[in-house]
Amino acid sequence: MTEFAARVEGVSISGIREVFEAAGEDAINLGLGQPDFPTPAHAREAATEAINEGLADGYTGNKGIESLREAIAEKYARDQGVAVDPNDVIATAGGSEALHLAIEAHVDPGEEVIFPDPGFVSYDALTRLADGVPKPVELREDLTLDPATVEAAITDDTAAFVVNSPSNPTGAVASEDDIREFARIADEHDVVCISDEVYERIVFDGEHHSPMEYAETDSVVTVGACSKTYSMTGWRLGWVQASNRRIERMLRVHQYMQACASAPAQFAAEAALTGPQDRVDEMAAAFEERRDVLLDGLEDAGLDVPTPKGAFYAMPKVPEGWVDEVIDSGVVVVPGDAFGVRGEGYARISYATGMEELKEAIEIMQDATRRVD
Numbered sequence: 001m002t003e004f005a006a007r008v009e010g011v012s013i014s015g016i017r018e019v020f021e022a023a024g025e026d027a028i029n030l031g032l033g034q035p036d037f038p039t040p041a042h043a044r045e046a047a048t049e050a051i052n053e054g055l056a057d058g059y060t061g062n063k064g065i066e067s068l069r070e071a072i073a074e075k076y077a078r079d080q081g082v083a084v085d086p087n088d089v090i091a092t093a094g095g096s097e098a099l100h101l102a103i104e105a106h107v108d109p110g111e112e113v114i115f116p117d118p119g120f121v122s123y124d125a126l127t128r129l130a131d132g133v134p135k136p137v138e139l140r141e142d143l144t145l146d147p148a149t150v151e152a153a154i155t156d157d158t159a160a161f162v163v164n165s166p167s168n169p170t171g172a173v174a175s176e177d178d179i180r181e182f183a184r185i186a187d188e189h190d191v192v193c194i195s196d197e198v199y200e201r202i203v204f205d206g207e208h209h210s211p212m213e214y215a216e217t218d219s220v221v222t223v224g225a226c227s228k229t230y231s232m233t234g235w236r237l238g239w240v241q242a243s244n245r246r247i248e249r250m251l252r253v254h255q256y257m258q259a260c261a262s263a264p265a266q267f268a269a270e271a272a273l274t275g276p277q278d279r280v281d282e283m284a285a286a287f288e289e290r291r292d293v294l295l296d297g298l299e300d301a302g303l304d305v306p307t308p309k310g311a312f313y314a315m316p317k318v319p320e321g322w323v324d325e326v327i328d329s330g331v332v333v334v335p336g337d338a339f340g341v342r343g344e345g346y347a348r349i350s351y352a353t354g355m356e357e358l359k360e361a362i363e364i365m366q367d368a369t370r371r372v373d
């Protein structure tokens with residue numbers, strides 16, 4: 001008998017945390033994956049009201065309150081033009097739990113999950129925790145995921161592939177043609193496409209598209225969250241949407257793991273989704289302005305950086321020693337290899353921080369680049 005499960009021993013604590021711990025207290029933090037805006041007041045108030053009226057004291061249904069699931073279904077009808085049955089949605093503890101349910105319900109031991117490298121840290125870890133086999137695939141030069149690469153990586157043992165647009169850590173947004181291809185690949189190969197769309201509303205160039213718009217079978221599982229769109233990372237509220245038979249399997253995991261998502265957070269999420277959306281647009285506009293300033297600053301420093309089209313991250317190619325030099329100079333950025341082996345030689349810079357701080361950080365990064373070049 002071993003003391004700890006091999007599954008757990010195979011997963012380590014995210015490298016991102018180490019960077020925070022290495023930086024001084026006064027450092028400017030460009031490492032964070034959360035917006036620096038408050039949660040909209042109407043969402044906070046809806047939670048407070050639900051609490052004060054005693055509506056949030058008990059468990060909700062396992063899938064979540066019906067009015068929230070209706071709001072999520074309406075969102076897909078409005079934004080993606082897809083009719084979704086509210087019964088085919090589970091409210092989850094953030095996008096994180098939704099990803100967990102999707103992988104846990106579809107991946108048998110030894111089966112492969114294909115995902116972008118560099119990519120969000122959870123895909124590799126959740127695959128390992130399901131005793132699956134992580135299969136990271138390389139991105140194009142512009143840091144987008146090529147459907148042809150995904151298709152070529154599929155074997156008889158592949159259970160699923162993950163698409164993440166807009167992307168963490170690259171800020172890349174998949175083209176509509178690529179999204180259409182991902183849906184075709186999932187349909188034709190009978191492999192599940194897990195579409196992680198937690199940054200769906202933060203798109204600067206082009207439009208957000210979802211494989212759910214194009215799939216002809218029930219091959220797509222869609223993950224969403226209030227975390228980034230409504231600046232609600234602390235509320236822990238996301239969701240997963242799929243066909244009824246897939247939702248039924250994911251519910252078995254959710255029921256025993258979570259019972260239901262936090263009730264106050266469900267009321268807040270419903271208000272966020274159905275209330276005024278101007279704060280979302282304002283936030284996206286602020287991110288776009290910062291993106292432009294950051295891009296100019298990095299390009300002036302001679303760094304090569306694919307233009308991020310969404311989310312709030314940029315991923316420049318950086319010279320050896322750059323990340324350490326920048327961190328030692330008081331700016332926290334995350335080394336690209338925290339997001340997979342192919343992230344080596346890159347850094348992830350989050351611009352979910354105020355403009356003044358961002359400008360100060362850009363000067364520090366420019367000086368650091370001169371020193372290591």
Ligand code: PLP
Nearest residue numbers: 033094095096120168198225227
């Ligand atoms: N997916 C991606 C791509 C993310 O970047 C994150 C969080 O950083 C998540 C999912 C998880 O989001 P949540 O905070 O809703 O669990």
